[in-house]
Amino acid sequence: MQAIKQLGQYLAPYKFLTIIAPLLMVLEVTMDLLQPTIMQHMIDTGIANEDHPYVFKMFGWMLISAVLGLVGGIGCSYYSSKAAIHFASDIRQALYEKMMSYSARERDTLTTGRLITILTSDVESIQRAFMMTLRIFVRGPLLFIGAVIIVFITARELFSILLIIVPILIIAMYFFTKYSGMLYRRVQEAIDAVNTKLQENLAGIRVVKAFRREQQQISQFSSLNHALTKRFMTAEQIVGVLVPFTMFVVNLGIVAALWLGAIKVEAGTLQVGVILAFINYLTMILNGLMSSSMVLMQIARALPSGERIVDVLHKDVVVKEAANALAEPLAGAIDFDHVSYRYYDTAEDVLKNISFSVQPGQTVGIIGKTGSGKSTLVKLLPRLFDPTGGEIRVDGKPLKSYALATLRAYIGFTPQRALLFSGTIDSNVRLGKDEASAEELQQALDAACASEFVERLEQGLAYPLAQGATNLSGGQKQRLALSRALIRKPAILVLDDTTSALDSGSERHVQQAIAANYADTTTFIVASKITSIQQADMILVLADGEIVGQGTHQELLQTNPHYQAIYASQQKAGEQA
Known part of the structure; x- marks a missing residue:
């Protein structure tokens, strides 16, 4: 419940809607409560005495109350829907903005499947619960309380029946509401697992097909789907028992009312209209309790969703911006001072005591075996995550002292796996610089060797890319990703x-x-081939997260055994090829 209270701040802009909707529902409920009483008077006073003008008068009042109830119901539905949808929309927007601020550590901790479930299913659950609260949770208790009071005043002879039925219904409602909350929490966890598996398989469908593991993946998904189905079935079956059980209890009450009423009518202490009104009010009490229980179960289902949403919104982000962060331009001088990094607190360091300095405009090559920490090192520059030890300085100032927006605006970054978005080639390249001119766009494409294939496409820069750019080859995607980094003419260029x-x-x-057009740019090139970095001003050789060699290509060839081994193996591979 604490989570729901914390989400209440998103209702602030919609206070008017959240007030007017329940008030209109009060109007509808009041008119509904009047109907049986009007009908009672119509029967006992008008029809019993053959007073036709009185019957028509009561009929007119019934018609007026029905119309007013209709107006209240429609108005409540309109305003409650508007409030709930905007409320959920604001939460969804806040969640997305928070997710965009996450570093790699937070995304890995929460998992993509879980975040997708929270942004969609959990927000929808909260929206539905709030909408039902504004509509039904006002209607249910009012119907219940109003009907009980009217029965006590107008049909006290039958009131003892309520003293037996109502406690039974309330106890049943409490039990089912409490148990359903626990069950639906388990359902949401199963949905997380299904979404995670779905996201992984769709992203890696080519790998699955290449290794002919379709049946294996189908089997794994089937197990997760079976677990979700089982939990859903259990939850729905438990909840489904409430409706027939409640109907059974109320039907017993109707039978008791007819039996007791018949005795009292025969004795002359009760009128027929009172019995009919009592049955109507008993039905209203049933509807009030049933609708309230449905809302309570929806709220119970929404509570785990609310907790998960609040967890995402309040998740502490490891990579934070300093107070009074610097927004000054970057020249590109880089200093690593005994930098270390580990992905998790309990894990070993993947970077150990890294120290080197780079002057603006220099090119740094980074080479080493797979898993040596090359990509991790360059990801520290745009602060995709922060060092767990040591310090990085840019232009003599701590990297953390710069505003994130400023720092990243001066860095052109191309990840190891070229990632493009659905849209056009033009929109993907302009992610690097929205306001780039046609000349700048062409220069970036030329520098990345992308012009040659873009010009061959019928639609050119307007060529639409599929999700994940699956309609381009790996080399084409790499060249467009490089164009995206080069178009901003960054102070620091990272090529992973x-x-x-x-x-x-x-x-x-x-x-x-790059050498001709980006001479003032400090460039970091992560490579697996020596030919890619042999012209660099400085080459770093990494092994097990440590720098085991540092110098130019010629210096390392003469003095560094690790570099010599890499060079020899690549030379041998080239000769064999």
Whole structure:
């Protein structure tokens, strides 16, 4: 319940809607409560005495109350829907903005499948619960309380029946509401697992097909789906028992009312209209309790969703911006001072005591075996995560002292896996610089060796990309990702194995274009091939997260055994090829 209270801040802009909707529902309920009483008077006073003008008068009042109830019901539905939808929309927007602020650590902790479930299913659950609260949770208790009071005043002879039925219904409602909350929490966890598996398989469908593991993945999904189905069935079956059980109890009450009423009518102490009114009010009490129980179960179902939403919104972000962060331009001088990093507190360091300095405009090559920490090192520069030890300085100031927006605006970053978004080639390249001119766009495409294939496409820059750019080859995606980084003419350029899918001629062209057009840019090139970095001003050789060699290509060839081993193996592979 604490989570729901914390989400209440998102209702502030919609106070008027959340007040007017229940008031209109009060109008509808009041008119509904009047109907049986009017009918009672129509029967006992008008029809019994053959007073036709009185019957028509009561009929007119019934018609007026029905119309007013209709107006109240429609108005409540309109305003409650508007409030609930906007409320959920604001929460969804806040969740997305919070997720965008997450570093890699928070995303790994929460998992993509869980975040998708929270942003969709959990928000929808909260929206439905709030809408039902404004509509039904006002109607249910008012119907219940109003009907009980009227029965006590007008049909006290039958009131003892309520003293037996109502406690039974309330106890049943409490039990089912409490138990359903626990069951639906388990359902949401099962949905997380299904979404995670679905997201992984759709993203890696080519790998699955390449290794012919369709049946294995189908089997794994089937197990998760079976678990979700079982939990859903248990929850729905438990909840489903409430309606027939409640109807059974109320039907017993109707039978008792007819039996007791018949005795009293025969004795002359009760009129027929009172019995009919009592049955109507008993039905209203049933509806009030049933609708209230449905809302309570929806709220119980929404409570775990609310807790998960609040958990995301309040999740502490590891990478934080400093107070009074610097917004000054970057020149590109970089200093790593005994930098270490570990992905989790209990894990071993993947970077250990890294120290080196780079001057603006220099090119740094980084090479080493798989898992040596090359990609991790360059991801520290745009603060995708922060060092767990040591310090990084840019232009002599701590990296953490810069505003994140400023820091990242001066860095062109191409990840190891070229990621493009659905849209056009133009929109993807302009992610690097929205306001880029046509000349700047063409220069970036030329430098990345992307112009040659873009110009061959019938729609050129307007060529639409599928989700994940599956309608482009790996090399084409890498070249567009490089264009996206180059178009902003960054002070610091990070190429994380960006040219691995390019042929040697295209790679040389990219190296020459960067050297000619981006001479003032400090460039970091992560590579698996020595040919990709041998012209660098400084090469770092990594092994098990440590720098085991530092110098130019010629210096390392003469003095560093690790570099010599890499060079020899690649030379041998080239000769065999």
